[in-house]
Amino acid sequence: MSRIGVFVCHCGENISATVNCQKVAETASGYEGVVHSVDYKYMCSDPGQTLIKQAIKDKNLTGVVVAACSPRMHEPTFRKACNEGGLNPFMCEMANLREHCSWVHDKGDLTTEKAIDVVRTQVEKVKRNQPLTDIKVPVTKTALVIGGGIAGIQTSLDIANCGHKVILIEKDPSIGGHMSQLSETFPTLDCSQCILTPRMVEVAQHPNITLYTYAELESLDGFIGNFTAKIRKKAKSIDEKLCTGCGLCTTKCPTKKIPSEFNEGLGFRPAVYVPFPQAVPNIPVIDRINCTYYIKGKCKVCEKVCPTKAIVFDQEDEIIEVAVGAIVVATGFGIKQPDFFPEYGYGKYPDVITGMQFERLASASGPTFGEIKRPSDGQVPKKIVFIACAGSRDEAKGIPYCSKICCMYTAKHAMLYQHKVHGGESTVFYMDIRAAGKNYEEFVRRAIEEDTVKYVRGRVSRVYEKNGKLIVKGVDTLLGAMPVEIEADMVVLATAGVANPGAEELAQKLHISYDGYKFFAESHPKLKPIETNTGGIMVAGACQSIRDIPESVSMASGAAVKVACLFSQNELTREPLIAVVNRCAAPLYSTCVGCFLCQSACPYQAIEREEIKDRSGKLIKSIAKVNPGLCQGCGTCVAFCRSRSIDIQGYTHDQVYNEVMALLNEY
Amino acid sequence: MSEFEPKVVAFVCNWCTYAGADLTGTSRIKYATNVRIVRFPCTGRIDYMLLMKSFAEGVDGIIVSGCHPNDCHYTSGNFQARRRWIVFRNLCDFMGIDIRRIQFSWVSAAEGAKWADVVNTTVTTIRELGPYTDYKKVANYFEKEVSHG
Amino acid sequence: MSTDKRLVKKTSLDKLFDSIKQQGKTIFAPKLKNGKVNYEQVERFSDIATDYIQTTQSAKVVAFPRTEKILDYTKSKEGIAVVEIDLQSISEVVIWGVRPCDAAGFLPLSAIFNWDTKDIIYNTRLEKTTLIGFSCNKCDESCFCTSVAGNPGGTEGSDMMLTQLGDNGDYLAEIITEKGKTIVDKNPDLFETAGEIDKQKYLADVPVKFNQTEIKDKLANFFENEIWLQQSLRCIGCGACASVCPTCACFDIQDEEHGKRGSRVRCWDNCGLSIFTLHTSGHNPREYQSQRWRQRILHKFSYMPERLSVYGCSGCGRCSRACPVDMNIIEHLTAIQEA
């Protein structure tokens, strides 16, 4: 006989302001099997939890319903409390009276009625709960880090320094990411390469880190602690063991005029190339799309000049299968291509460039060796206009969010310009200046006050050419929306940061969620900003939303800690909410008829074949069996099984059926 | 007589729509009180017989909602579910079960506002359709003697 | 009472029907649907099927419906409150067009429902039922009433028996019971006096196929015989035979529960289904179809005559006609007799 306790939480006034909690508790006390029903101000508080624990002991409860907030919020809290009170944690269910009731409805009888209904369903459900024990699975103490930007580098180093193996994969020929392209960094103006390069080298030399560049994730199977990742190592056409990185091939390659990705198209690279001089690893790749040999079938100059015979034209992509226990996704961000704004004339006017292109112009290692020269004629621009929020915060463009880093790098750009071009005039069009960060506001003030950058608050409507000059047309909202026209030699667009183009595909491979902008979704916006909803997979850096360097680095270190925590255990505890095939007495043994159609329905290949044999070893029956390590508990097989031979713990047929019955009937 | 208050049950997956409905709450977006949510791990787990039983027990409308295609927490549960829904819905229609009373939707964890909208429009539709008396008549089989023939 | 014989004009039958209808009685009569003739509630005389050997289902449905509520209950913390079925609410029914074998089927049925505890609901339903029989002027290969002590003009079980005197002829009405007499009394002008009529010559000729006493004796020591497996090899284990049988009386009790309220329901069960004897443990004493088939035959032709002194078969042949795999009971019983 069930002995159920019902605990109705007021959540301060969050619930009780619209729901009559006392009435809910009173009504619940009338249900068959309910032996204890109370309401309390804060159920999740210490005294609240004590109430539950005490009632379990005093009333010998067999099940607990906590009517409070969303189970996604506090289910673990109350399950733990029940466990401490001496009740199996899975004998606790939550009725969501806050997110699904009090917060979305006005005060009134209907709202209280709904609360009562919801509590009743959980009472009927919990009566049918079964005590469950957690599943233990071993942990593979190797981490996979996807993305070799600053976040990936930081997290790899931190995990490796904790003594765990790390496999770092990077889709480009070198690690370094966007940070390696930057000139100086705000708000200190230290040289990006100078602080990044040592970290890159450390990665390459760390005994615990295996680095695969020019490599991408092919597929992922398994679950937390026990993933199997297939990595596609794209053919570099270079034998990495033989290559010494002398660079002879890159200098001799006859195809030299390929726009350099690293220099944002402002410079050129050959078909066999190292993206930048400090690349790690310092091993070139052959760009097969542009290489003459691959196009026309002859050339092979690189092969002839290579002193170590490291060129391998017929090299094939290699699939490497690795077992890993945790994954950190640090794939960074993409930049909205400015052809997105025809009104700003990008592509039409060579001197309208992006912020990242400006970084390359300002970089000592860039195509102009740090001199600010316009792409059209190499002249130093006397007048320059920076347009902040190029795409960002523009609902019409589909990017309502703030790209966060543009205010700061625009201030930096203007400042760098003023430092490099004496007597130059710089103007920044902005919507708001968002400089919340340590020394950020001071940095912007410095640009305005010391470096005399002119800030105009207003959106630019158009950029057009007139008499060889770029005319920037906008308004100054601080002057009563007065139209402004500024003549400029060069215009820099602070283009919106967006999710990487491949983000969606990767998320699907990883089975992690992503938001409407294709940024990866964290498990909880406040309390679990690093974990994803898929156990064992963390996110770090700008792949989750646009982040600057310090934030990316802290997030990366955070992710490393999450991985290290996971790896600190030899065994992992998993929720036992998995599917089970029923067993019964002979001659049936199970109601499963072994049609194995569930096998094709299971997304995790978790359904195996079990043979039931008699004592002499003769096969009686083949039935399905769920591998508890692989099953993730989606229950697709359950709804699919015609003979209802598979059930899923925590959402059994008996539980959900009676939930629905309870919802629609009086009790 | 008081105004008809539709009874609506929503069968939702834990990872997208349930979380989306949580977000509706966190965002304090109001919607009709008529809906009651039943949580499942995945739309793939949602048994069509539960929908049938709900009608039998007197609901006037049903919402079934989960993750958008490609966004399933379990990769493909929603794809499996979608196939089942296509056939289920067709068979319902063929048997004369009023499919206007079953609203299928994709509501992600980020679509709190959409959830409120799905509930409100469904409740409005059901209010217009009125109580599902056809099904209720059949479900209350003892009001009429079934004894003979 | 001694059987009163009257004559009813063919042209008066509809008036008789209307008169009964006007008395507020529910009339069940054979009706054609989807190519099958079955008892249904009939409002108009013209809806009644005339060209049929036998209805698919038997007339037992009026006294032993396939599903009937026995009681309602409400559960609470204080206990369970029960509301029994109101016997007064059971309506007066007339079954029109009952065949002699169908009417005779009520004898074994009543024997089962009264062998120990008297089944009040069944008895009340039967009391409120008037059976107007129509004797058979044709038969088919499934008919075998004459093998089980019946005959195509048998009056046993009926309240009134009509026999058509030749094709398109008038009807001989035999008034068998008080209930039958009541009908005559309400419509005296429709029932004319009848002269000497040789009813027998208007009846179908149903050949005798086997001897049921011989079969009964044989079955006493026939439990372990391979014939059960041979015969039932093609049986697919449905419950069609039991569902159409006029004498099958097995039922199940189910609680149909909706929250704290529920109804207790009696509904038919079928010994042909494997779940019929399934134990909670998973053990099934009748695991194979052959065992279930044996049970069906033994029950009707051995256990019932032994314990209730009545055979559990009236020879209507419905089971053979309804069987999707042609399990012919005459053939099987003959084989048993000859074995």
Added chain:
Amino acid sequence: MDELKKRAKELLETGAVKVVIGYEQGTGNKTRAAFIQKPEEVSRLIFDSRCVLNLAVYLNKPEVKQIGKPAIVAPIPVLRAIIQLASENQFTDDNLLILGITPESKFVEFNKLADVETYLDQHLIEIEARDKEILEKLDKMSVEERWNFWVEELSPCFKCYACRAACPMCYCHRCTVEMNQPQWISVPSHQLGNIEWHFMRAMHLAGRCVDCNACANACPIAIPLNLLTKKTLEEIKVSFGGYKPTLTGGHIMSTFKPNDKENFIR
């Protein structure tokens, strides 16, 4: 037919099979299943248009299995059922011999299941024109009219489960209607329970039904319940490109395409 008998005799004589499951003359105009275990009895075998029972239903019957390896007389619907059952792991080449019968009533022997599968490519399931007409008529009705149609058709069902027993695809050891925790489908037969039972059965057969009409033929009160499965067949054709029993490649309802089309999900 003589060829079939000859082959059946050979198989029994050589002991290649222990039983030949075929059709024989039954009561009156009926035919029935025959289980020929002796070579001299093959003369009982017949085949004509009256032989509509789907013999595949016997392949899962324990008593039949106990006899030993069977050869089965298999017109097209039986062949389809065999392939579908094989794809559901119910048997393999080793435990079955197939004596096929073409639509022209010619005997054709199959050595392996894979050959049957190939053969069936030329005999795809086509809903008969007569049934199509009925389906169209129903489609044209209003929802209320369809509902009333089905309530009226299904109400008389007294749950003898002949439809289930005659269906080769209904081979569960314990049918869902026999489960009582929870009791998904009411045991008593009444309008609601009947509708739920027939609805669920049609759903269970979706993507598996071989359109043999055994269910409707078996129904003692002639409920046209094969219309339900025919409707799902039609829908599967429209939405997923049609159903054909295959030994491999999953199952219509347990697989999916990411681009499955629908127009009703918000």
